[in-house]
Amino acid sequence: xxxxxxxxxxxxxxxxxxxxxxxxxxxxxxxxxxxxxxxxxxxxxxxxxxxxxxxxxxxxxxxxxxxxxxxxxxxxxxxxxxxxxxxxxxxxxxxxxxxxxxxxxxxxxxxxxxxxxxxxxxxxxxxxxxxxxxxxxxxxxxxxxxxxxxxxxxxxxxxxxxxxxxxxxxxxxxxxxxxxxxxxxxxxxxxxxxxxxxxxxxxxxxxxxxxxxxxxxxxxxxxxxxxxxxxxxxxxxxxxxxxxxxxxxxxxxxxxxxxxxxxxxxxxxxxxxxxxxxxxx
Numbered sequence: 001x002x003x004x005x006x007x008x009x010x011x012x013x014x015x016x017x018x019x020x021x022x023x024x025x026x027x028x029x030x031x032x033x034x035x036x037x038x039x040x041x042x043x044x045x046x047x048x049x050x051x052x053x054x055x056x057x058x059x060x061x062x063x064x065x066x067x068x069x070x071x072x073x074x075x076x077x078x079x080x081x082x083x084x085x086x087x088x089x090x091x092x093x094x095x096x097x098x099x100x101x102x103x104x105x106x107x108x109x110x111x112x113x114x115x116x117x118x119x120x121x122x123x124x125x126x127x128x129x130x131x132x133x134x135x136x137x138x139x140x141x142x143x144x145x146x147x148x149x150x151x152x153x154x155x156x157x158x159x160x161x162x163x164x165x166x167x168x169x170x171x172x173x174x175x176x177x178x179x180x181x182x183x184x185x186x187x188x189x190x191x192x193x194x195x196x197x198x199x200x201x202x203x204x205x206x207x208x209x210x211x212x213x214x215x216x217x218x219x220x221x222x223x224x225x226x227x228x229x230x231x232x233x234x235x236x237x238x239x240x241x242x243x244x245x246x247x248x249x250x251x252x253x254x255x256x257x258x259x260x261x262x263x264x265x266x267x268x269x270x271x272x273x274x275x276x277x278x279x280x281x
Contacts, residue, residue, distance in 0.1 A: 001230070001263050003256045004029030004060060006198070006237040009249060013240075015039055019048060023055045025250055031061040031198075031235045032099065039065075040091040045098045052099070060233050061103035061141075061170075061196060062096045064089070068107070074125055075109035077117045082125060086132050093136035103196055104138055105170055107145045114149055122149065123162045130166065141195055143170035144179070144186050151179035153189035160193055172198035172237070173216060174208045183216075184224060192229050198237040199256060208242050212255035222259050226266040234260070 005027045010018035073085040130140045169190035176186040201214030
């Protein structure tokens with residue numbers, strides 16, 4: 001397990017400026033939030049890859065700026081638009097491949113739009129996107145997101161049951177809390193198909209805090225991740241309004257590195273928790 005950070009933490013700073021700042025702070029593992037069309041241009045993506053190389057840094061995942069429109073683009077039931085969107089998402093997969101990333105994060109369909117497509121249709125469209133990304137060496141991982149179908153643990157369970165091993169999930173702690181579900185319940189619903197974690201903290205009245213600033217039981221989470229054979233990474237993801245000084249991000253990193261060591265001890269001591277490398281492709 002690696003501890004990384006999302007460039008979304010410094011939004012709306014330009015992506016390259018966010019990356020430069022985070023690199024100088026000492027971060028070496030990232031999720032990139034792509035914010036606009038021009039940031040998918042190969043020349044721009046290669047400039048980001050060069051910045052990473054200078055610091056021997058890596059990218060695990062990319063997050064599309066079109067995530068808020070996926071109800072319309074991917075899950076509306078209008079098949080021609082879906083086919084066109086599959087072609088457009090190839091730009092994300094190409095960018096991810098140039099960066100050395102392995103995951104694309106999917107939000108999916110908002111709850112109020114679920115009447116536009118039955119669950120089986122949703123699962124089949126997801127699978128088409130998954131297969132499209134695999135051609136580029138990238139896996140598409142469904143994130144649990146408040147007010148989206150994926151916010152419901154039972155939906156995630158049914159998705160696993162329908163697709164078996166042909167699915168992957170991202171656990172976002174804050175999104176689970178906002179949706180009124182325990183992050184541990186959501187984690188359980190994802191099972192061994194969980195490949196990535198957006199890590200943050202919470203307390204009553206606050207759902208998007210830096211790790212160490214709330215009441216999240218990370219020791220319990222590490223135990224559960226070990227038991228579920230988790231072999232992914234934890235990416236710190238909050239937003240710029242959730243902290244005062246970017247230096248606080250380093251403190252959050254130190255908090256998570258403590259629990260990272262706990263996770264590694266668990267997997268080293270107990271062979272049952274050793275996990276299997278997750279084949280995302």
